[in-house]
Amino acid sequence: MVQIHVKLASEKGGYQEWAMIELQGTLETRNPIPFSGRFIGDLHFTHKDVPILIIGHHILYGKVVTLEKPYGILVKDAEVTDRAPGAGQTSYTIRAVIRKKLLFKTRPKPIIANVPKKV
């Protein structure tokens, strides 16, 4: 049987707290180009801490949700190889824990810029 050891990051201060944005649907670009390095959008907060995300020509209002069960971020450890393949034990480290997420589930509102005033 495979046994995978899971442990918490033991570096100074233990694991980190990360955050997460949940978007309804998926992000797509007009052209199939890699996402890496690309700008997504601006995140603002109102004075009442309501998150507002502006992506392209869309504005999204969201809310802060505390996760009932936090997510652990599992990262596979470098295998401790004893040279023999498969002899190394697979293990994972929980680098961070996510306890809160920004959930954007309402329909994005389009931003209409420079609407020409028609007569």
Place this chain on the structure above:
Amino acid sequence: MEIVNKRTLDEIDSVLEFAKLGRDEIKSVTQSIYFSEQLDSEGIKLLELDTAVLTALENGERVIIRGDKEDSAVLCTESETFEVKLGEVSNALLIVPDMTLGSELTDTLLPSIQYQQVNSVMHTFYELRKMKPRLQKLRSLLEENPYAGQAAEGDVDHQGTKYTFNELLNLVQGSEREIKIALEKMQAIVIDGYWRVLDFDFLVQVMSHLLQLCDENSWLDQGIPIQECLSVLQDIFPRTVIEHVLKNFADKITPATGKDDDEKHMQIDIDYYRLNEDKVCRFFAEQILKHARKFNLSQFLSTWEKSVPDGMKTSVSQLEGIALIDRDSNPEVISYMTVDTLPEEISERFNHLFRIREKWSLPEITPYIKDLTTDKMDVTAMLTKSFKNTQYWFSSGNGLGDCFCNLKDFDAIVLI
């Protein structure tokens, strides 16, 4: 990592203007979100952490995911077992390590920007659901080579694999604590570092020597002085085995706070055990039933009563979980059935039980399902849940208590 073509405050402000969002409505800090140059959605996995699991991890407990080709994966802390399931979401989960929530933002006097990076986009996560450990395999592993005494170890019949605790951990999907409890429940014993179950016929031998010794010394009434008992029997059986059998069939007598001080002082150094009547009677019933499988009930009861040591009283209640009594047949019969060999999964268990018998009363079925109960689901809840769809639950109203039966048999039962 540097972000090229960083977004400027001017750009942010012009978008705000288009969006008709006033600067006065929002906090001064804007977080501009980018995909990381090293965007890697394969490198990490999301694991939903049950509170118990997180606490275990924080306490430095060993947490292990165990799985093989046949079984689905489970996660075990030192004391609990969880089913691991892959969950999928249609939403995109963007992991932004350094993002700050509104309530934690420090307001700046003038508008400012923080650059944030998404390092992975996830659509799946692993869910954990607390489950009963899959321990049936434990029994079958130990039964590969039951212990039948030191002399028999060299026999051809006793060359099956023996397992150490660590080897069992590797093969059984359960936490350390759950496996230890199960080993104790199946009365397993460590011999030369291996966990073994006692061969039943061997146990019969040990018990008969033990009972004979008790009889000769009137220890049944007075209690068994453990050291004296061990020193007599150790010529025949290993001490650990005798101690183990005593532990399973006898209870340590707690010295009564006697009025007679002298007597108390005399006995203080000696540990006494008293045979447990229920356990011993049950053992004798098992001896009879194991070989016969099915038995005429009244014949069985009289044979059983005669077989037990003098002074012990048999009672049908001692048979709970090892025998089934069929009162509907003529004559009434009793058959051997233990819970250990039944399927571990709830619906499979019910299917199995209802193939054996069409209807069950609550007290009859309880011993055969109570091992599957959890904190959240007791026997009644489990029955009601399992019978909601395909089967029927009713109160018989004939003084026999509630009955559970298959819906297809409903017509037949109404006639009773």
